[in-house]
Amino acid sequence: MNLIIFGPPGAGKGTQADFIVNKHRLYKLSTGEILRNEIKNKTELGKEISSIINSGSFVSDDIVKKLVESFISDEKYKDRIIFDGYPRNLTQANTLSDLLSNYGQKIDLVLKLSVSLETIKKRILERRTLEKRADDNEEIAIRRYKTYEKSTEPVIEYYKKLDLLKMIDGERSIEQINKEISDIISLI
Numbered sequence: 001m002n003l004i005i006f007g008p009p010g011a012g013k014g015t016q017a018d019f020i021v022n023k024h025r026l027y028k029l030s031t032g033e034i035l036r037n038e039i040k041n042k043t044e045l046g047k048e049i050s051s052i053i054n055s056g057s058f059v060s061d062d063i064v065k066k067l068v069e070s071f072i073s074d075e076k077y078k079d080r081i082i083f084d085g086y087p088r089n090l091t092q093a094n095t096l097s098d099l100l101s102n103y104g105q106k107i108d109l110v111l112k113l114s115v116s117l118e119t120i121k122k123r124i125l126e127r128r129t130l131e132k133r134a135d136d137n138e139e140i141a142i143r144r145y146k147t148y149e150k151s152t153e154p155v156i157e158y159y160k161k162l163d164l165l166k167m168i169d170g171e172r173s174i175e176q177i178n179k180e181i182s183d184i185i186s187l188i
Contacts, residue, residue, distance in 0.1 A: 006155075024185060029083050088155065112168060
């Protein structure tokens, strides 16, 4: 089973993805984590990524595609991936479909955590205190939320038309969201 989890930055995608990974023995492909590791390791690519993220924008599709393909092509992850933070636009959604097809795989389920901007701002401020992430401030959070909502709307519609999308109320407690996701996955 391969699945995708959507939600704006600060919606709890990572928390829910970790829960799914542990419960269903999947592997998480978090483009955010991969990109942050590049930044942390201070590679040339990491410096470029840092500049892009700190301006409130998203990293280019080409950079992300290379990182994603190296993961998908590894036999150990075949049909056991949860995509966290990818795809973010229609180009990436089509690229993902092609990449998976090239390796004899497909997407089985798409989850979208729906969360308000006010809740995101509150969570971002809490996360900044706990995790000390440079990209966690209110101004960047608002910009990223608006960019995310605008850019992913066509992707959400794309998966909705394929009848793969399940909407999740991301305003509830972590446990309530975990239960709903588990119930949905058990039907696959």
